[in-house]
Amino acid sequence: MISGDPISRVLYVDLSRKRFWVEERRELFEEYLGGVGVGIRLLLEECPRGADPLGPENPIIFVVGQLNGLFPAASKTVALFKSPHTGNLGESHAGGRSATAIRMAGYGAIVIKGSSDIPLYLSITDKGVGFRDASALWGMATYTTGRVIREREPRAGIRTIMRIGPAGEKLVTYACVVTETYRHFGRLGLGAVFGSKKLKAVLVAGKSSLKPGNSKLYREVYKEIFEEITKSDLMKKYHELGTPMNVLPLNRLGALPTRNLTSASFEQAENISGETFAEKHLGRRVACSHCPVSCIHLAALREPYEGEPYFYKTRMISYDYEPIYALGSMLGIGSTEGMLKLMDEVEILGLDAMSTGVALAWTTEMQARGLISQEETAGLKLEWGKHEAYIRAVHLLVEQPTPFFKALAKGVAYASAKYGGGEFALAFGGNEMPGYHTGPAAHLGFLLGSRHSHLDGAGYSLDENLLKKGEKPTVEIVVEGLLAEEAWRQVLSSLVVCFFARGVYKPETVCRALKVLGYNLTPEELKKLGWKILKHKFEFKLREGFNLQALKFPERIFEVPTPHGMLSKDFMEEALKAYRGRVEDLLKGNL
Amino acid sequence: MRASRLRVVDVDLCVGCQCCMFACNRRFGEAGLSKSAIQVSSAGGFERGFIVKVCNACSNPPCARSCPTGALKVREAGGVILQAQKCIGCGRCVEACTVNAIFWDESLGKPIICTHCGYCVDYCPYGVIRLEVVEAGRLD
Numbered sequence: 001m002i003s004g005d006p007i008s009r010v011l012y013v014d015l016s017r018k019r020f021w022v023e024e025r026r027e028l029f030e031e032y033l034g035g036v037g038v039g040i041r042l043l044l045e046e047c048p049r050g051a052d053p054l055g056p057e058n059p060i061i062f063v064v065g066q067l068n069g070l071f072p073a074a075s076k077t078v079a080l081f082k083s084p085h086t087g088n089l090g091e092s093h094a095g096g097r098s099a100t101a102i103r104m105a106g107y108g109a110i111v112i113k114g115s116s117d118i119p120l121y122l123s124i125t126d127k128g129v130g131f132r133d134a135s136a137l138w139g140m141a142t143y144t145t146g147r148v149i150r151e152r153e154p155r156a157g158i159r160t161i162m163r164i165g166p167a168g169e170k171l172v173t174y175a176c177v178v179t180e181t182y183r184h185f186g187r188l189g190l191g192a193v194f195g196s197k198k199l200k201a202v203l204v205a206g207k208s209s210l211k212p213g214n215s216k217l218y219r220e221v222y223k224e225i226f227e228e229i230t231k232s233d234l235m236k237k238y239h240e241l242g243t244p245m246n247v248l249p250l251n252r253l254g255a256l257p258t259r260n261l262t263s264a265s266f267e268q269a270e271n272i273s274g275e276t277f278a279e280k281h282l283g284r285r286v287a288c289s290h291c292p293v294s295c296i297h298l299a300a301l302r303e304p305y306e307g308e309p310y311f312y313k314t315r316m317i318s319y320d321y322e323p324i325y326a327l328g329s330m331l332g333i334g335s336t337e338g339m340l341k342l343m344d345e346v347e348i349l350g351l352d353a354m355s356t357g358v359a360l361a362w363t364t365e366m367q368a369r370g371l372i373s374q375e376e377t378a379g380l381k382l383e384w385g386k387h388e389a390y391i392r393a394v395h396l397l398v399e400q401p402t403p404f405f406k407a408l409a410k411g412v413a414y415a416s417a418k419y420g421g422g423e424f425a426l427a428f429g430g431n432e433m434p435g436y437h438t439g440p441a442a443h444l445g446f447l448l449g450s451r452h453s454h455l456d457g458a459g460y461s462l463d464e465n466l467l468k469k470g471e472k473p474t475v476e477i478v479v480e481g482l483l484a485e486e487a488w489r490q491v492l493s494s495l496v497v498c499f500f501a502r503g504v505y506k507p508e509t510v511c512r513a514l515k516v517l518g519y520n521l522t523p524e525e526l527k528k529l530g531w532k533i534l535k536h537k538f539e540f541k542l543r544e545g546f547n548l549q550a551l552k553f554p555e556r557i558f559e560v561p562t563p564h565g566m567l568s569k570d571f572m573e574e575a576l577k578a579y580r581g582r583v584e585d586l587l588k589g590n591l
Numbered sequence: 592m593r594a595s596r597l598r599v600v601d602v603d604l605c606v607g608c609q610c611c612m613f614a615c616n617r618r619f620g621e622a623g624l625s626k627s628a629i630q631v632s633s634a635g636g637f638e639r640g641f642i643v644k645v646c647n648a649c650s651n652p653p654c655a656r657s658c659p660t661g662a663l664k665v666r667e668a669g670g671v672i673l674q675a676q677k678c679i680g681c682g683r684c685v686e687a688c689t690v691n692a693i694f695w696d697e698s699l700g701k702p703i704i705c706t707h708c709g710y711c712v713d714y715c716p717y718g719v720i721r722l723e724v725v726e727a728g729r730l731d
Contacts, residue, residue, distance in 0.1 A: 069613075069622055069623055069624075070622040072610060072613075100609070100624075104623060104624055104625075143636075146636065147635075147636065150635065150636065156632040156633070157609075157630050157631060157632025157633070158624060158630075158632075180637055181636055181637050181638060182637055182638075207623070207624040207625050207627075208623050208624070208625050209616060209621040209622065209623035209624065209625040209626055210621060210622040210623050211620070211621050211622075212620070212621075212622060215619075215620020215621070216620070218617070218620060218622070219617055219620065222617065226610075226714060230716045235716075284638070284640065285606050286606050286607050286637050287606040287607055287608035287609075288608070289607075289608070289609045290608065290609060290610065290613055291608055291610075292608050292610050292714075292716045293608075294606035294607075294608060294717075296637075298637075298638060316638035
């Protein structure tokens with residue numbers, strides 16, 4: 001650690017008592033570097049066993065890492081909390097300016113506890129915390145909230161404004177937190193935890209400096225990493241078309257979940273491809289602070305006002321692969337305009353696009369099968385491809401005018417337990433499915449990953465690599481592959497490096513960067529740390545009732561062929577068994 | 592005599608990555624932002640694009656005219672050089688700068704002004720900024 005690095009300062013904020021204090025936690029940051037490593041330790045400390053995720057006892061923990069502010073593409077903040085969506089480990093990452101702002105304000109972590117009696121937003125600087133009345137902001141859209149706070153508070157350019165929309169206020173369990181208008185702590189319902197605390201927004205601003213002991217080495221290593229990022233194909237891949245470049249290749253493979261995964265290819269994929277989005281709509285590319293890649297793609301959607309000749313508005317709407325899957329192919333929507341309008345509503349309300357899309361896809365199938373009445377959906381009739389009805393539906397998800405929408409606002413696992421249709425409710429461990437029907441590794445990863453995300457062990461990538469090599473997945477390759485990747489990613493998310501730059505931040509490079517900070521770690525020691533952090537995550541999960549025996553795959557995934565053929569139940573069961581054994585080993589300390 | 596000055600070529604190329612800000616700070620071997628003489632902020636939200644605040648290399652700089660101690664010496668290629676030993680930290684230059692491109696070093700209590708060294712240019716992958724070499728006295 002750099003001598004005197006303020007990263008060891010943890011800022012505690014108590015919303016109930018409207019007070020704050022700072023604690024020095026050097027040992028924690030020395031041992032776990034920061035990010036998820038420190039975050040999971042703080043969560044184990046701060047979140048009481050059996051805590052109500054929407055109760056004042058559930059802490060919100062934002063953590064940055066030692067590479068944030070020092071090296072490029074170390075641009076992410078990790079949020080830890082107990083998830084109101086799964087009732088278990090809540091972990092979500094976001095970029096924007098959040099990581100730079102927290103690091104430069106001189107904190108390693110911000111722990112927000114308690115709950116306020118009135119709506120509040122926080123204004124955090126190196127001097128401490130300002131508690132601001134947010135009554136007037138309650139009910140406001142995410143965009144508007146950002147605009148108001150931007151005008152009202154100083155320090156433009158060196159701040160982050162993390163906020164929720166109406167979905168978070170109404171406690172939709174997959175409400176997200178939006179930062180810098182287009183980035184999200186998207187998954188597992190951090191927005192609802194904000195809402196439960198009457199916390200509308202958190203602004204953090206700062207512009208300090210850090211002095212690495214060997215400044216010559218610092219500049220040298222920085223330059224190497226920067227050049228590798230800007231000259232690698234990573235730049236091209238994420239910068240040009242961005243993540244939507246995946247639409248066509250996945251569709252060609254037969255891995256693009258379509259119409260609630262009744263199919264894995266979409267006949268209108270060309271119409272919603274990264275290429276089509278770029279040609280028709282791409283209006284601006286933007287970047288997270290301290291990342292030269294600029295993967296954020298904004299579509300400019302120009303629309304006339306009805307009844308007003310020559311009067312237009314142009315909305316800037318961010319699009320990525322996952323929202324295109326969830327709010328596009330999954331709902332049978334094959335028009336970029338329709339999809340962008342839907343994405344914009346999801347953004348305004350502050351919902352997780354992925355869970356929302358899967359929830360609406362499930363509802364559409366429920367209606368088509370006559371399992372729910374139009375009365376239960378407040379008169380709404382959903383049909384594949386009809387974006388207007390889906391726009392109405394996302395508002396109903398937030399307003400929750402009927403018991404059905406109240407249930408759907410808790411996700412498809414919850415709603416299907418009440419209304420049936422569990423066989424085609426695409427949730428894994430309580431979290432809705434990401435957009436990859438690539439093979440066994442993807443689905444095992446969704447179910448077994450510590451946050452039920454495709455980003456835990458990147459099973460989709462494992463499936464695709466096996467396909468490229470013409471190899472068949474074996475239980476050992478899949479289980480070991482998923483776990484080893486997930487363990488290594490704990491290191492990246494402790495630093496906190498964006499996963500898009502994982503090809504640059506290889507173990508040797510991470511060791512070199514950490515040397516600048518005074519660490520003498522070997523790649524093996526780093527990997528060991530990754531396993532240790534993963535172990536702590538499972539300790540939390542098991543403590544909160546995660547049951548490895550009870551894990552189940554949705555029936556639907558066995559009904560539609562993947563690029564690796566039909567999934568075999570025997571194979572998946574065998575893999576689950578092997579995985580359970582490995583987790584037990586891990587918990588015993590055998591890494 | 593030839594001298595250099597930093598120019599913003601096309602602000603619409605800017606993606607807001609702020610790598611220039613971090614680069615500026617690294618000139619002193621430090622990570623972070625507190626000594627950066629260039630700042631990128633959004634033009635009222637990311638959807639509206641960005642503003643790059645950096646010394647405009649004025650040939651008759653208002654900051655120099657506002658300085659009561661003559662601490663800001665006009666450069667040949669425009670802009671100023673801060674003679675720190677003369678500076679009393681009054682902050683009038685910050686007020687005087689029309690383009691808001693003079694920042695404040697809280698630790699020293701003195702202004703931070705671009706020296707037109709061009710270190711940031713190497714860290715702008717989009718070509719937003721460029722270092723121009725000009726003949727002294729022939730700025731345009």
